[in-house]
Amino acid sequence: MTPVAPPVLDAQSLRVVGAIAAHGSITAAAAALGYSQPAVSQHLKRLEQRIGMAVIERVGRGVRLTEAGRLLARHAVTVTVALEAASGELAELQGLRAGQVRLAAFPSASATIVPRLIADLRSRHPGITVTYVEAEPPEAVALVREDDADLAITFSYPGDRVDPHRASAHGLVVTTLRRDEMLLVLPAGHAHAGDDAVDLADLAGENWIGGCPRCRGHLLELCEHSGFTPRISYETDNTAAVLGLVAAGIGVAMLPALAVGAGLAPASVAAHPSVSIRPTLARDHRTLHAVTVAGAAGVPAIAATLRRLAALTALTALTALTALTALTALTALTALTALTALTPRSPRSPRSPRSPRSPRSPRSPRSPRSPRSPRSPRSPRPPRPGPSPTRLDVDV
Numbered sequence: 001m002t003p004v005a006p007p008v009l010d011a012q013s014l015r016v017v018g019a020i021a022a023h024g025s026i027t028a029a030a031a032a033l034g035y036s037q038p039a040v041s042q043h044l045k046r047l048e049q050r051i052g053m054a055v056i057e058r059v060g061r062g063v064r065l066t067e068a069g070r071l072l073a074r075h076a077v078t079v080t081v082a083l084e085a086a087s088g089e090l091a092e093l094q095g096l097r098a099g100q101v102r103l104a105a106f107p108s109a110s111a112t113i114v115p116r117l118i119a120d121l122r123s124r125h126p127g128i129t130v131t132y133v134e135a136e137p138p139e140a141v142a143l144v145r146e147d148d149a150d151l152a153i154t155f156s157y158p159g160d161r162v163d164p165h166r167a168s169a170h171g172l173v174v175t176t177l178r179r180d181e182m183l184l185v186l187p188a189g190h191a192h193a194g195d196d197a198v199d200l201a202d203l204a205g206e207n208w209i210g211g212c213p214r215c216r217g218h219l220l221e222l223c224e225h226s227g228f229t230p231r232i233s234y235e236t237d238n239t240a241a242v243l244g245l246v247a248a249g250i251g252v253a254m255l256p257a258l259a260v261g262a263g264l265a266p267a268s269v270a271a272h273p274s275v276s277i278r279p280t281l282a283r284d285h286r287t288l289h290a291v292t293v294a295g296a297a298g299v300p301a302i303a304a305t306l307r308r309l310a311a312l313t314a315l316t317a318l319t320a321l322t323a324l325t326a327l328t329a330l331t332a333l334t335a336l337t338a339l340t341a342l343t344p345r346s347p348r349s350p351r352s353p354r355s356p357r358s359p360r361s362p363r364s365p366r367s368p369r370s371p372r373s374p375r376s377p378r379s380p381r382p383p384r385p386g387p388s389p390t391r392l393d394v395d396v
Contacts, residue, residue, distance in 0.1 A: 013047040018076030077147045085298030098127040099301025104140040105153035108259040128301045138164040152291040157218040177288040177313040181257040186276045187249045193276035204228035207251035210235050247274040
């Protein structure tokens with residue numbers, strides 16, 4: 001029996017199939033690749049002839065991938081990354097400094113890590129173009145998997161039941177960057193505002209200000225371990241709003257140090273001096289990650305971005321620690337001032353009544369003055385001498 005030759009595939013056909021999978025139509029795939037729609041259709045036709053199977057099927061006025069098409073699309077990402085890595089290495093050998101990095105990250109990184117990273121890359125590698133989209137960790141991981149992002153900055157909590165770096169990140173490369181401490185935000189006049197660290201169990205009776213569902217889920221788990229369910233009365237993802245609500249004495253909250261100490265909050269804390277920032281007694285934290293596809297580190301532009309990201313997150317951690325130390329000292333002083341203002345003053349002791357003055361003794365009558373003796377008449381003054389005559393000496 002004559003063996004059947006395996007179908008011959010080419011990288012460009014895989015790019016086309018991957019683009020259709022990512023963008024959902026031939027027209028959108030053509031626009032993303034910079035081709036005309038007829039050119040993409042011809043690529044697909046030749047591919048189907050080579051493999052002997054349909055890659056797409058018509059559904060109404062659109063198309064969708066067949067089982068064979070979905071199989072090719074899964075491999076398209078790996079092949080595309082490998083080709084980009086090879087092209088990048090050749091570019092470096094030729095002395096070129098060009099490339100593109102599509103970045104995704106969560107909101108508090110948008111105000112801290114991301115601006116510094118983009119500015120740093122622009123300074124060190126002006127040929128690298130960086131695009132950015134803000135996304136929570138599950139969405140950011142999905143963007144990398146679907147080849148809509150090259151690098152995602154994400155976070156996870158210890159024991160997180162919906163950790164996006166488990167099943168959803170299977171096959172991707174997840175690199176740990178650093179820890180990010182979770183901090184309690186209390187009104188400055190709170191009973192625990194001056195504590196070095198606060199036990200969550202001591203806040204069981206408080207009204208809580210909750211954030212996004214993932215952050216709130218972590219708060220619920222921490223409070224559950226401390227033996228209570230928090231009463232979440234207010235919900236906002238806005239750090240400034242959280243600080244304002246806490247400053248008004250409406251409730252307490254938990255925020256990551258990246259938001260409180262390094263970016264969003266220093267000016268806000270200055271605007272709300274009635275806020276106290278404290279770590280938890282258990283030193284709760286989250287972990288920051290960088291997520292890429294396998295082989296992405298071989299692409300020079302992505303490799304340079306990963307190196308600078310690792311360096312900047314370490315620097316951000318130091319900056320956050322310094323800022324947190326300053327904020328802790330500031331809020332401790334504010335808490336002490338607030339507590340002093342709230343402490344009632346001890347009442348003054350009443351003054352003892354003055355003793356009545358003794359009545360003055362009547363004055364004795366003055367003795368009459370003796371009459372003055374008459375003055376003697378003054379003697380006349382002698383006449384003043386006039387000016388002395390001027391002497392003239394004349395030679396005759």
